[in-house]
Amino acid sequence: MSRSLRLPDTLSRWPYPRRINPAYEEVSAESAAWLRSFHAFSAEKQVAFDKCKFGLLASLTYPDVDKDHLRAACDLMNVFFVFDEQTDIADTARTRELADIVIDAVRHPERPRPEGEPVVGEITRQ
Numbered sequence: 001m002s003r004s005l006r007l008p009d010t011l012s013r014w015p016y017p018r019r020i021n022p023a024y025e026e027v028s029a030e031s032a033a034w035l036r037s038f039h040a041f042s043a044e045k046q047v048a049f050d051k052c053k054f055g056l057l058a059s060l061t062y063p064d065v066d067k068d069h070l071r072a073a074c075d076l077m078n079v080f081f082v083f084d085e086q087t088d089i090a091d092t093a094r095t096r097e098l099a100d101i102v103i104d105a106v107r108h109p110e111r112p113r114p115e116g117e118p119v120v121g122e123i124t125r126q
Contacts, residue, residue, distance in 0.1 A: 018060070019060070019063035019064075020056075020059050020060055020063055021058075021059040021060075021062060021063045021064070021065065021070050023059075023066075023067045023070055024055065024056065024059035024070075026067075027055065027059070027067055027070045027071050027074055028053075028054075028055020028056065028058070028059060028074055029055070030071065030074075031054075031055055031071060031074035031075050031078060032049075032050070032054075032055060032074075032078070034075065034078075034126075035049070035075075035078045035082070035123070038119050038122065038123055039119075040082050040085075040119045040120070040123065041085065045085060049081060052081065054074065054077035054078055054080075054081060055074045055077070057077055058070060058073035058074045058076075058077050059074075061073065075126075078123070079102075079120070079123055079124050082119070082120050082123055083098065083099075083102060083120055086098055086118060086120055098118060098120060101117060101118060101120060101121040101124075102120060102121070102124045104121070105121050105122075105124035105125040106124060108125075109125050109126075111125075113125055
């Protein structure tokens with residue numbers, strides 16, 4: 001017996017116009033290049049990251065902000081992806097450790113990150 005699942009087209013009657021930040025291409029590319037500079041992923045994971053288009057998500061979410069605010073939104077989306085990738089394979093204790101690193105980097109951006117710390121700390125600090 002075969003089964004099928006039909007998902008409704010939830011956007012077919014969406015009442016709001018699609019708006020994108022006019023600085024999307026420029027700012028998204030800058031943010032993605034910044035993240036690539038950390039070499040946080042294997043080649044395979046980098047390809048997956050590039051396909052996700054987090055800058056597009058930020059640009060659709062914040063269509064009216066200036067370039068600096070859009071850059072912050074794009075960078076934050078990238079931080080979320082790095083954190084997600086690292087915690088996907090982590091146990092509870094390691095996930096807590098990574099969360100503590102991120103929180104410390106947000107609270108103390110003026111402090112250099114410790115030697116040997118996971119790269120998510122420096123990415124978040126910046």
